[in-house]
Amino acid sequence: MALEDYRGDMEMCCRCSCCKFIPMQMVQGAEYSYACPSIAKYNFHAYSAGGRLNIAASMLKKGFNYSDKILDIVKNCQMCGACGVSCNYAMDMEVLEPIQEFRIKTVEDGHTVPALEKVITSLGNQGSMVPVTGKRGDWASGLNLKDATSKKVNVLYHVGCLTSYDKNMQKLAKATVNILQKAGVNFGITGDAEMCCGGRAYQMGYKEDFLNQAKKNMAMIKKAGIKTLVASCSNCYQAFKVLYDKYNLRGDLEVLHITEYIARSLNEETLKPSKKVALTVTYHDPCRLGRLGEPWIHWEGKKIPGDRFVFDPPKIYRRGTHGVYEPPREVLNSISGIKLMEMTRIKEYAWCCGAGGGVNESNPEFAMWTANERIREAVSTGAEAIVTACPWCEKTFNEAIQKNESSLKVYDIVELVEKAI
Amino acid sequence: MALSKEVYKEFEDVVGEENICDDPAIMPAYFATEFAAVILPKDTAKVQAIVKLCNKHKLKFRAISTGWTGVFPKNTILLDLRRMNRIIEINEKNMYAVVEPYVISAELQAELFKRGLNFCIKGAGSNCSAMLRGHGHLDQTTSADDRNHLAIEWVTPEGEIVRLGSLGSSDEWFCGDGPGPSLRAIISSAVPPGVTPGVFTKAAIKLYHWPGPSKLPVVGKSPRYTLREIPANMMARYYSFPSVEKMWQAELKIGESEIAYELMGFNASMVASNITTCNEEEEEVFRRISQEVQGPGFFVIIAGNSPEDFAYKKKVLEKIVSDADGKSLKSVEDPEIEGILLCQCVRISASIRETFRAGGAFNSIPIMGQRDLTIKWAIGAGEAKKPLIKKGLIVDDGGAFFGWGVEQGHLGKTEIFCRFDPLNPEAKKAVEEWRKEQCARAVNERYFADLLMAKIDESGPSLSNYHLWWRKIVKELDPNSVSPEGGPLV
Numbered sequence: 001m002a003l004e005d006y007r008g009d010m011e012m013c014c015r016c017s018c019c020k021f022i023p024m025q026m027v028q029g030a031e032y033s034y035a036c037p038s039i040a041k042y043n044f045h046a047y048s049a050g051g052r053l054n055i056a057a058s059m060l061k062k063g064f065n066y067s068d069k070i071l072d073i074v075k076n077c078q079m080c081g082a083c084g085v086s087c088n089y090a091m092d093m094e095v096l097e098p099i100q101e102f103r104i105k106t107v108e109d110g111h112t113v114p115a116l117e118k119v120i121t122s123l124g125n126q127g128s129m130v131p132v133t134g135k136r137g138d139w140a141s142g143l144n145l146k147d148a149t150s151k152k153v154n155v156l157y158h159v160g161c162l163t164s165y166d167k168n169m170q171k172l173a174k175a176t177v178n179i180l181q182k183a184g185v186n187f188g189i190t191g192d193a194e195m196c197c198g199g200r201a202y203q204m205g206y207k208e209d210f211l212n213q214a215k216k217n218m219a220m221i222k223k224a225g226i227k228t229l230v231a232s233c234s235n236c237y238q239a240f241k242v243l244y245d246k247y248n249l250r251g252d253l254e255v256l257h258i259t260e261y262i263a264r265s266l267n268e269e270t271l272k273p274s275k276k277v278a279l280t281v282t283y284h285d286p287c288r289l290g291r292l293g294e295p296w297i298h299w300e301g302k303k304i305p306g307d308r309f310v311f312d313p314p315k316i317y318r319r320g321t322h323g324v325y326e327p328p329r330e331v332l333n334s335i336s337g338i339k340l341m342e343m344t345r346i347k348e349y350a351w352c353c354g355a356g357g358g359v360n361e362s363n364p365e366f367a368m369w370t371a372n373e374r375i376r377e378a379v380s381t382g383a384e385a386i387v388t389a390c391p392w393c394e395k396t397f398n399e400a401i402q403k404n405e406s407s408l409k410v411y412d413i414v415e416l417v418e419k420a421i
Numbered sequence: 422m423a424l425s426k427e428v429y430k431e432f433e434d435v436v437g438e439e440n441i442c443d444d445p446a447i448m449p450a451y452f453a454t455e456f457a458a459v460i461l462p463k464d465t466a467k468v469q470a471i472v473k474l475c476n477k478h479k480l481k482f483r484a485i486s487t488g489w490t491g492v493f494p495k496n497t498i499l500l501d502l503r504r505m506n507r508i509i510e511i512n513e514k515n516m517y518a519v520v521e522p523y524v525i526s527a528e529l530q531a532e533l534f535k536r537g538l539n540f541c542i543k544g545a546g547s548n549c550s551a552m553l554r555g556h557g558h559l560d561q562t563t564s565a566d567d568r569n570h571l572a573i574e575w576v577t578p579e580g581e582i583v584r585l586g587s588l589g590s591s592d593e594w595f596c597g598d599g600p601g602p603s604l605r606a607i608i609s610s611a612v613p614p615g616v617t618p619g620v621f622t623k624a625a626i627k628l629y630h631w632p633g634p635s636k637l638p639v640v641g642k643s644p645r646y647t648l649r650e651i652p653a654n655m656m657a658r659y660y661s662f663p664s665v666e667k668m669w670q671a672e673l674k675i676g677e678s679e680i681a682y683e684l685m686g687f688n689a690s691m692v693a694s695n696i697t698t699c700n701e702e703e704e705e706v707f708r709r710i711s712q713e714v715q716g717p718g719f720f721v722i723i724a725g726n727s728p729e730d731f732a733y734k735k736k737v738l739e740k741i742v743s744d745a746d747g748k749s750l751k752s753v754e755d756p757e758i759e760g761i762l763l764c765q766c767v768r769i770s771a772s773i774r775e776t777f778r779a780g781g782a783f784n785s786i787p788i789m790g791q792r793d794l795t796i797k798w799a800i801g802a803g804e805a806k807k808p809l810i811k812k813g814l815i816v817d818d819g820g821a822f823f824g825w826g827v828e829q830g831h832l833g834k835t836e837i838f839c840r841f842d843p844l845n846p847e848a849k850k851a852v853e854e855w856r857k858e859q860c861a862r863a864v865n866e867r868y869f870a871d872l873l874m875a876k877i878d879e880s881g882p883s884l885s886n887y888h889l890w891w892r893k894i895v896k897e898l899d900p901n902s903v904s905p906e907g908g909p910l911v
Contacts, residue, residue, distance in 0.1 A: 051450030
């Protein structure tokens with residue numbers, strides 16, 4: 001659907017400001033009440049979801065006269081979707097989808113940001129969203145893992161750009177491999193042949209580049225006969241599971257996040273964490289595993305003429321209800337010695353780490369500001385460590401902590417599971 | 422009219438370059454108005470400096486907090502008070518809280534619950550400023566409007582800082598009337614022709630005892646939050662009655678016995694809006710509930726300070742309802758639904774479901790006064806809605822109205838609205854005409870109606886020519902005419 005298809009949704013915005021805050025029943029005081037990093041940082045209403053919808057609706061009416069300010073408003077958003085959850089508590093309207101389409105339109109109209117252009121150029125040339133050093137599969141050197149493109153495996157482990165290339169993140173790939181091996185899973189990787197999922201390109205508004213990656217990935221997966229894909233990166237997970245489905249590219253591929261796979265293995269008792277890990281932690285729900293990880297709902301219909309904003313057939317909105325919230329918590333609670341302290345903003349209304357939507361690349365200072373807010377909230381729980389389930393969150397939190405000389409530790413959930421098995 | 426570079430620089434020097442913007446790109450985000458600039462002051466001193474500059478350059482200005490609604494002339498300087506978001510003080514002993522304009526009610530209430538306190542959140546919802554004046558679900562026990570404002574800090578249209586009430590003679594916020602200047606009659610947004618000019622920068626708000634837990638045990642995922650358990654000594658019910666007279670009889674007795682923590686005269690349609698998660702579900706539940714209720718009704722929350730207190734209140738409530746032939750709505754007795762309603766109606770978090778969700782817009786007429794009289798007016802306004810419902814121009818709510826007691830029923834508020842699709846010009850026109858006719862009828866029948874949409878010069882004489890005096894006062898306060906009149910800001 002294009003931006004104009006969301007005209008009715010955008011004009012439903014009543015400027016109530018709910019999109020700025022977590023759902024009202026969950027507000028626990030003057031602190032940690034905000035949901036949207038963009039409005040929290042930049043203050044002008046234009047930087048809220050409601051502001052963006054009203055601007056886009058106005059441009060649909062009056063024409064797309066782009067300015068630097070418009071691009072600043074469009075790009076300084078992590079596309080984390082918290083706005084949509086808060087709005088959709090009470091309203092029946094799409095929020096993040098028109099914002100995404102607005103972003104896509106700016107790119108299609110040729111209004112881009114140099115920092116993001118550079119990343120997309122790298123994606124085209126080198127197949128990666130992060131700087132490339134060496135070969136993509138170098139991290140697996142010496143591990144004797146199966147090549148899923150040539151050998152029959154039950155599960156493909158899709159590693160992702162950041163975990164593959166960033167030397168500080170490769171430990172996550174190795175931990176994931178260790179866990180899958182301990183669980184006795186017949187899995188493989190695609191090593192140097194692995195390709196970027198394209199999800200982060202999509203968040204940045206580069207729809208065609210995303211579709212290009214998606215088509216290439218699914219062609220390889222179909223050729224290899226892969227039935228189940230496991231991702232340890234929440235961006236990859238959401239891309240394969242939700243975005244590929246949105247564009248009818250996923251077919252019947254089962255997509256699981258590693259936390260879902262571990263939770264399943266725990267239930268089936270193929271994985272038994274036996275070692276104690278004495279640590280008080282708080283869990284950060286990655287946006288694209290949590291609220292944006294809920295399944296895509298295919299729908300096509302028309303508004304029923306009349307008094308109400310209702311459709312034929314009825315439209316079911318993705319309100320963040322069915323994201324992946326419990327499996328990571330089940331995994332953490334299965335580890336002896338782990339004490340989980342929850343933050344104020346969790347699950348469907350969790351605060352973003354700051355890295356999404358191209359903000360990490362185009363405005364690192366804003367990404368850091370957002371991460372710092374989360375670190376502050378994590379520290380307020382009394383936890384020794386913040387645990388997440390996405391390398392982008394871990395990277396951003398680590399950078400924020402280093403700059404602030406905080407003593408808070410950062411772990412991906414697979415690192416703790418690896419310690420426990 | 423864009424500001425000249427020189428004038429823009431003067432404002433910029435006050436707030437810093439990151440807190441002022443005149444780029445046309447951001448304006449549609451606010452309202453369908455071309456503002457001269459949007460400025461984000463951080464404190465009272467900055468507001469004062471901005472207002473003085475507006476006077477110097479004869480520029481009109483208006484301020485918003487959360488900025489839901491408002492009427493703004495073209496080229497207005499908009500003061501977006503978003504950065505003024507501090508809770509200055511919560512005084513537990515003297516039971517007041519001092520807040521800046523962008524503290525939302527949900528934030529303040531959550532802080533108050535931790536201290537066993539609560540305040541009157543306005544019906545617009547907890548997403549709005551805690552400073553907002555008006556009425557809300559808790560009026561029965563907390564009263565409303567100017568009764569809950571104590572000392573206030575006000576930047577006048579000329580840029581003078583006036584500290585009203587006890588703040589005028591000390592640093593204390595405990596009283597709105599003194600020792601110090603009391604301008605209670607001026608500090609109002611509920612009377613025609615509009616809001617008080619200038620900017621309110623801080624206000625002390627009266628607090629009340631909260632008998633519930635320090636944090637409500639909310640469970641579930643959005644959009645279906647409920648309570649894990651109904652808090653001890655609390656209960657929520659909806660009762661319907663065979664007639665308006667019977668309902669009023671019960672309402673009056675509940676007020677006299679002072680047993681209800683909240684009494685909200687929802688109609689069946691509003692109950693359906695509250696407990697459902699989407700429009701389709703709402704339609705279906707409304708149809709079902711309409712069959713269950715026997716007539717008009719109200720929603721009640723009982724909150725005891727002890728098991729004995731709760732048992733007493735519950736017993737009295739049941740007697741009053743029984744005497745008036747009231748019937749409890751079974752759906753609300755389901756603990757899950759009871760939890761949804763109890764939480765939403767204490768935290769005032771579902772107003773948007775009741776108003777905007779169905780069609781995208783609503784148009785409302787609130788009437789203050791004795792409930793049994795105002796209901797009579799509302800029945801007429803409801804009948805006048807029915808042809809619009811029949812034509813499919815507004816959402817079918819059975820032609821219902823709603824309302825609630827204020828100060829244990831000594832006062833009351835009755836309200837009626839039409840929900841419609843604002844993109845349907847026929848519906849919009851029909852609703853505007855309905856509103857105009859019903860407002861005029863209210864004034865003619867000597868009810869205190871919201872007159873903002875009516876012709877004040879025609880209706881003013883029936884209010885002792887209040888509007889003429891008001892204009893004289895405004896002229897004195899605002900000699901440069903820089904603080905324009907407009908509707909109440911939410």
